[in-house]
Amino acid sequence: MRVPGTVVDPQAGNSGPEALVATFEALSAEADFPAFLHLLGTGRLAFSARRALQPVFSALCVGLWRLAMQRAVPDNAEKAYERYLESLWPKLKDADTYMVLVRDIARFLPESGADDFTPTARELFSRAGKEPDQAKVVGMALFLRRLYEYFFNHII
Numbered sequence: 001m002r003v004p005g006t007v008v009d010p011q012a013g014n015s016g017p018e019a020l021v022a023t024f025e026a027l028s029a030e031a032d033f034p035a036f037l038h039l040l041g042t043g044r045l046a047f048s049a050r051r052a053l054q055p056v057f058s059a060l061c062v063g064l065w066r067l068a069m070q071r072a073v074p075d076n077a078e079k080a081y082e083r084y085l086e087s088l089w090p091k092l093k094d095a096d097t098y099m100v101l102v103r104d105i106a107r108f109l110p111e112s113g114a115d116d117f118t119p120t121a122r123e124l125f126s127r128a129g130k131e132p133d134q135a136k137v138v139g140m141a142l143f144l145r146r147l148y149e150y151f152f153n154h155i156i
Contacts, residue, residue: 020069020080020155021087027154028061031147036060039140040128049128055098056127059105060120061151064144066106067113068152113152117144 015023036057042049062084069077085102089095108123110116121140125132132140 015073015076015155017076017080017083020073020076021084023155024062024065024080024084024151027151028058028065031057031061031150033057035143039136039143040125041130041132041136042128053128055101056105056124059098059102060124060144061147062102063106063109064148065151067109068148068155071113072152072155113145113148117141117148120144 033054037043037050037053040053042053044050062081066077066081069080073080085099088098092098105123108120110120118137118141121137121144122132124140125137130136
């Protein structure tokens with residue numbers, strides 16, 4: 001059982017930004033992009049839509065990871081976040097656009113992981129060009145909460 005407001009691993013606060021970044025890179029590689037696409041109603045053969053949504057999902061993961069770090073390791077959260085973004089510059093072809101996307105997606109995330117993810121879910125459907133019903137929005141909000149908890153529970 002997890003008690004709200006506590007860190008899952010008592011040693012998490014001792015982890016440096018480099019360790020947090022390395023952990024995030026491993027976790028984000030395992031994040032469930034196909035489930036995200038399925039919830040958005042994007043089929044396997046919609047290649048251009050899938051390609052367009054990949055950076056959105058990646059930016060979403062970065063935002064959720066930052067949110068989880070702010071709760072789990074508040075002292076190192078911003079350092080690790082900035083270090084990760086700095087590491088992307090040589091790796092990405094269009095890093096400027098991606099950085100804008102990361103910061104834009106972050107605007108739609110809740111203030112804390114305990115808050116409602118429904119506005120974020122609506123924004124994701126809007127970015128995908130979809131008009132969802134209430135059940136789909138709730139399904140996406142629940143997926144976002146699970147993804148946030150996944151990052152939170154595996155920070156260290």
